Amino acid sequence: MSAKKPILTLVLLILFISSACSRGVYVSALDLTATAQSEHAENIPKPQVTSEIQDPLESTLFVTPQPTLNSASIGGGSTPDDPILTLSETVVPQEPTLTPTRNQTPQPPFVYYTQAGDTIPVVAARFGVQPEEIQFNTDVPLTGLITPGTLLIIPNILSELIATDPVMPDSEVIFSPSALDFDIDMFIREAGGYLSSYREYIVDDWYDAGDVIRKVATEDSINPRLLLALLEYQSHWVYGYPGNLADEKYPMGLIVPEKDGLYKQLAQAVKQLSAGYYGWREGRLVNIDFTDGTSMRLAPNVNAGSVAIQYFFANFYDSERWLGTLYGPDSLPVLYETMFGSPWVRAQSVEPLYPTHLQQPEMNLPFYPNKIWSFTGGPHAAWGPMGAYAALDFAPATTVHGCYESTEWVVASAPGLVVRTGNGIVVVDLDGDGYEQTGWVMFYLHIAKTDKVLVGSWLDVDQRIGHPSCEGGSSTGTHVHIARKYNGEWIAADGPLPFVLSGWTAHNGSKAYEGTLTKADQIVTARSYGSFETQIKR
Structure with a gap:
């Protein structure tokens, strides 16, 4: 050569x-x-x-x-x-x-x-x-x-x-x-x-x-x-x-x-x-x-x-x-x-x-250990219907369907500073510089107003962000929608920087909202109705 x-x-x-x-x-x-x-x-x-x-x-x-x-x-x-x-x-x-x-x-x-x-x-x-x-x-x-x-x-x-x-x-x-x-x-x-x-x-x-x-x-x-x-x-x-x-x-x-x-x-x-x-x-x-x-x-x-x-x-x-x-x-x-x-x-x-050698920091599933949730949405648009397939959806395991008040907690997947909140929104800046246009950022959507974390709060891993809900954006049922940004760009869930949560790696399906999470020989399949094959825990 x-x-x-x-x-x-x-x-x-x-x-x-x-x-x-x-x-x-x-x-x-x-x-x-x-x-x-x-x-x-x-x-x-x-x-x-x-x-x-x-x-x-x-x-x-x-x-x-x-x-x-x-x-x-x-x-x-x-x-x-x-x-x-x-x-x-x-x-x-x-x-x-x-x-x-x-x-x-x-x-x-x-x-x-x-x-x-x-x-x-x-x-x-x-x-x-x-x-x-x-x-x-x-x-x-x-x-x-x-x-x-x-x-x-x-x-x-x-x-x-x-x-x-x-x-x-x-x-x-x-x-x-x-x-x-x-x-x-x-x-x-x-x-x-x-x-x-x-x-x-x-x-x-x-x-x-x-x-x-x-x-x-x-x-x-x-x-x-x-x-x-x-x-x-x-x-x-x-x-x-x-x-x-x-x-x-x-x-x-x-x-x-x-x-x-x-x-x-x-x-x-x-x-x-x-x-x-x-x-x-x-x-x-x-x-x-x-x-x-x-x-x-x-x-x-x-x-x-x-x-x-x-x-x-x-x-x-x-x-x-x-x-x-x-x-x-x-x-x-x-x-x-x-x-x-x-x-x-x-x-x-x-x-x-x-940069070429960029890697996602360690992140966990956005709920407490040993709690059973459902993987209800595979890679889909982070904000609006036509953007990056950067987001994943999770919902508490329940017999109730549709929108309801949940007492379960969405917790921080990674440590950081809360830099923005809004209708259903919590944005956490992982580098702590106060700007969501720089470095890694975690975006949480459909967070209920009641008990929601305040802007300016520093969160460690597993500290409470709020309750899953239908607030903010379009939703047919109580859940949390999470996505990542780096330097202002939404990062695809299945791409060169795959979304990895508690060792589970996201993969695209044949269309938006479909897909899987895999960990060794385990596979969890996304389904909007939260059936048995969607269940996941840390």
């Missing part, structure tokens, strides 16, 4: 030079944006198995020609002449998409350098190949996180790809450490647009615009900068005023019955962003559909943050106009940098969001 490495390096260098000469010099989005700081931009915060690579005779590098754009069709939101679009509920496949029909014309293989969060199964799903077809010349885990920058040689079975340039870093899509010092209220106030005087009544109280954006950003763990940029791009709410009734009622441009107003529109937008981000991260999403009925396979080299933006705008445009929103002179990234400075420069201070 050692004799091959110098040859491989020389071959790849020659290929890169020849490709650049034939197609033009490739300049990344990072290079472009790092030098273009707007005078209006805010200050930037400072904060195993081995398979040998065969020497490729030719390889495809990700050098993408600029797309041809129809400037007349590119805009930053709807105008009175634009058609009103109705958003249908989009369903992200729950299993990795099957390998596409292989292109019968032999093509040079892809030369791919891995990104943070990549695993062999997910990379294989994105490139449409089997995991065993991927070649590498270093130790790479079969299912675990791959060191960013690892060289992989992958068969090219895909048709022509577009939109291969990155659009947005991951840390600017999720509520990551890069947004810790961002003052939402000050930004809105200084922008002085429609948003600065907006108020909305939600459930039982009035919220101003900053409160609404903070609520959605925190609950869904979506970056507030991105929400503000999308509002400005779609309806001009931040610096200006809505130009028509549609922009006023549906500021995110998502025309959904009974989903008008800022809060509901943000929630609808977050569904789309989360579906793109986590569907791509987990290998469940490899294609997107456009408004003209056409479909496109996503470029396999892009990052999850870019797919989130691509997926969102596919709800509004055909592929040509869609390219304009991503790469044109009036694109969202151009507006974003004008509003907030370079996202790529900020990303350098916080990414990768989770």
